Amino acid sequence: MEQAVQVLSQTFGYSEFRAGQAEVIEQVLAHRDVLVLMPTGGGKSLCYQIPALVLPGLSIVVSPLISLMKDQVDALNAYGVSAAYVNSNLNSEQLVSVFRGMQEGRYKLIYVAPERLMKMDFIERLQHLDISLIAVDEAHCVSHWGHDFRKDYRLLGQLKAQFPHVPMLGLTATADLATRADIAQQLNLQQPFVFKGSFDRPNIRYNQITKYKATDQVIQFVKQQDGSGIIYCNSRKKVDELALALARQGVNCAGYHAGLEGNIRDLIQRDFIQDRIDIIVATVAFGMGIDKSNVRFVVHFDLPRSIESYYQEIGRAGRDGMPAEALLLYDEKDAVRIRQWIASGENVERNEVELQKFTAIEAFGEAQTCRRQILLNYFAEYSAGQCQNCDICLDPPKAFDGTLDAQKVLSCVLRLQQQVGSQYLIDVLRGKQLKRIFELQHEQLSTFGIGKAQSDAYWHNIINQLIHRGLLRVDITQHAVLKLTEEARPVLRQTQTVQLAVPRLTIDLGKKKRVSEQDYDRPLFAKLKHLRKSIAEQDNVPPFVVFSDASLADMAAKFPQSSSDFLQISGVGQTKLERYGQRFIEVISKHLD
Template sequence: MSEALEILKKYWQHDRFRPLQNEIIDSVLSGKDTFALLPTGGGKSICFQVPAMMQKGICMVISPLIALMKDQVANLQSRDIKAIALTGGIKSNEMIDLLDNCQFGNYKFLYLSPERLQSDWILERLKNIDINLIAIDEAHCVSQWGHDFRPAYLKISNLKTTFPKVPFLALTATATDRAKEDILKELGLEKPVSFHQSFARKNIAYMVFEAEDKIYKIQQILKKNPQSSIIYVRNRRSCKEISSQLQNLGFKATYYHGGLHSREKDKNMALWMEEKAQVMVATNAFGMGIDKANVKTVIHIQLPENIENYYQEAGRSGRNGNKAFAILLTSPSDKLQAESQFINTLPDKSFLNLVYLKLNSFFQIAYGEGINETFSFNLNHFCLKYNFPVLKAYNAIQFLDRQGVLSLSQEFSEKISLQFIISSKEVLRYISMNRYDEEIVLAILRTYPGIYEIETAFNSALIAKKSHHSEKEVLKLLEKLQEKKIITYHSKGNDTSLTFNEIREDERTISRVAKYLENQNQLKKDQLQSVLHYVSENNICKSKLILSYFGEKQTTDCGICSYCISNKQKTTNIETLSKQILKLLKIEALNSREIENRTHTNNDTIIFVLQQLLENEIIIVNPNNTYTLKS
């Protein structure tokens, strides 16, 4: 057995590698720069985690996604593998300690954002660390033709000078041919070995259905396929609303979005992972690090922003190899809604400049100041104060985030501060009389020695770990201690924070990043057009359309998508169904759902036949959306 497979078995409990993983690992171990395009579910992280474990030194992983970094670090730590992430909000003195750990503490993985590499002192510290591999995750971010371009990625190529003998591994799940060429060029990979796994997922049936009543259609789909499902929605409010609607219809459903507290996220995730909830209703915040093999159905009820995101989200179905469904529900108004959300809200340079100026005013940041300052941020309050359209302002702030000017964090955090207001002698007396509370109280006192003198920021997860209790038990004890007037305890929930990564320079700052704005706006328009083409093109296999977008050619139809299925049905059922509908309409006017229920035929076929009958002027549509025979 190879050493790589032994490592895979020991730490990840897998008996074999997925396609191309072993070849990519061999390439990296031989010291070659490597590019790997592995679509969703291909197991990209194993490609750098296994070779890093096989060698002396530490693997540096560059990633733009804080949530993904945290998830991977937690995953590695759960396997007793030492890993650190240098995420936003870490103070310089803490950063020094973490980098000392990397240098002297036998750590195997260091995760950091590309923006961190722009700090000269961090780069100098990295030179003293024994780095065995540099992995660039989400490598499409280096390309202006990628769906999440970040200029900070352009600086990664400078590491070639600093670490000339360390191999680079660039990884992405979604890149068009044009984006791939850009990645290889901008990262400065030397004679790279490229690995491509096909985007074809032969077990996934890509379905596009037009539905006037989407909840009714979802009900039909979930009844027909009662296995594990994901429903993607556009915003947080829809998560809860649709989850509640499904529960009222008798389905076991839960929901997930970036604004939930970590405890609620964990609880809802557990319900779904443990098959106690059939349906997870989620925003696109859900999915990173989720590997549930038996997801039967992924349903999108609104148009996605681009094919790249849709492919990744749809690809969370059918990872066990069994037949699965990726369903996109559309209605006539969806195009206008998508254009309103994704195109009409794109900021131009003058609006971007205005938002940046008002953000500095909002937080009272003087010219030449503000670097590394973090603030709680309420977008609605900000927009209300300056009369900004919310979506357009959000897109402007998100653009500044991607350019590294700001960092926008949308993970829920609970800020807790507390202080002991009785003497240490009285606290010890309390402990002696309440032995069950002893471990937690002592952990607090040892961790925060100044907690008698000043109200102190408190990390409940850390205390839970140190005291060998659950976080829930720690928080319950804090409430108890406050009731007994032993501590003062304040808890403030916050789901968005804003960090300024640069000093305020107004027009100079915006001029530097605005050169990318026009190109990115045009790319977003082109990407939405690709989505609209995918939805509206009814004469080509849906699998072919997706593969074509990513530069792959498929000569045969998949046989299982909505186009292929309707094509089969049309040839056999159209004439019979037309007669059946006309017979029903002789008796009374009916809407499409009533016709669907009486003919026991799927809605797509009904709509197709009704359109044909309308075009041939055999029937007419009434103002109340019912159909009747033309007199």
């Protein structure tokens, strides 16, 4: 661990580990399998990159997309780390060169897609090398319950048989309880150390508005923002129409979807990464391949298909830790259409999982409780406090003592033996004269009809609030039945009250407080960004690979004017000091004169 701390400081330029990194790294160095659950921007990469530099051999990183591999390798090379990737973009000469470098021990990390890794000739090649660890990034792709399931990831479970003594890491930012257990099983992790970091991203503000003249809403929002952004749409047609509307308003943007030629998509993505395009309007085809730290906002023009997708997509904002915005436009009609799309899928079993996951994001869209609470509770990180950085907290709906309503719902769930979904529960609460209820003799329950004074919509909203507050959970492994959590017990025992929001159809955002501004010299920050961009163009790397926005803000706050001062800046290691330090110090000194 002493070596790990040294690598953290001298190579990556950080004075201390983020939450969980030290624990994970220690377990990897002890040759244990590990499952890492950290939010996007939480520092997952260092959990395998630092052990890779401390351990003697070669580390293999499974990565899903070619563009993501390139950005990560570029970033490592900028830190002075010898890394390479193996993918279809390499010609035969380049591929031979990388293989020779692996054989000669020139690399510490090799990034590879699962399809390539699991080919027998590649496995045989690795068996002749000293492999120190295998890291599987975006590990939720291995799980049937995961939101982005990929068949090729399933084969990765065979790696343990081929390399039984090599520690394996599964890393993901988005996994509910069912997905976590499945990842460990599918990867054949042996008694893994499981680290679940906080899923909270306090620097991101969660906003939602009811969808009405959506294009105008997006234009208005974008004009209030500064810096890079991503806007997600659910169809290629919407992408093209919205990108054109924004361009007519003078916005520097481009559309991105699978209908474009591959070389055009690559060019657009590269221009966005290089800060030559400010805003991308995209389908989810513009997905996991984004490793850009200075995205300042993410907009969902349409409702995503799961909480995991939403969380992963908004997680592309503010990865540098600086303030960022997320905006969701919600329309119930969109929800109906998406349900139809999901139900039309060929795999009936998969459709059921996706429909259950979509129900959760629908509930999020209808929520009248703290949005951060909902997200955290979904990932089993129960949070009692409100965040004060979402539209609900900044413009709270009217609250009422919902203890009695909560007790009615929770008691009914208990009497139905925690074996029914929300609609059947509502049918019993409202005392509906339905054949199934009488067949199961549920009309004899004491809770039958106790909620008849309120509508289906009312109880649907109350149930969702109880799920959001962590008193109920939806078990997707058992056809979305409602289960009580431990937090429900004191409410049922009448030892704890519950404050709920009065159900309402519309949300008035009103005037919101701005995200708290960091204290740094903004004219200097602009000059440093200009220098960063010119260096990035010379080196043909993304600007954030040179320095993140957070590093530039730190410079603009501390005004380093010597090499020793510059090393104290977050994200500045020895290699970056030698490559870039003098040029940035000169700009800072000139600004202060």
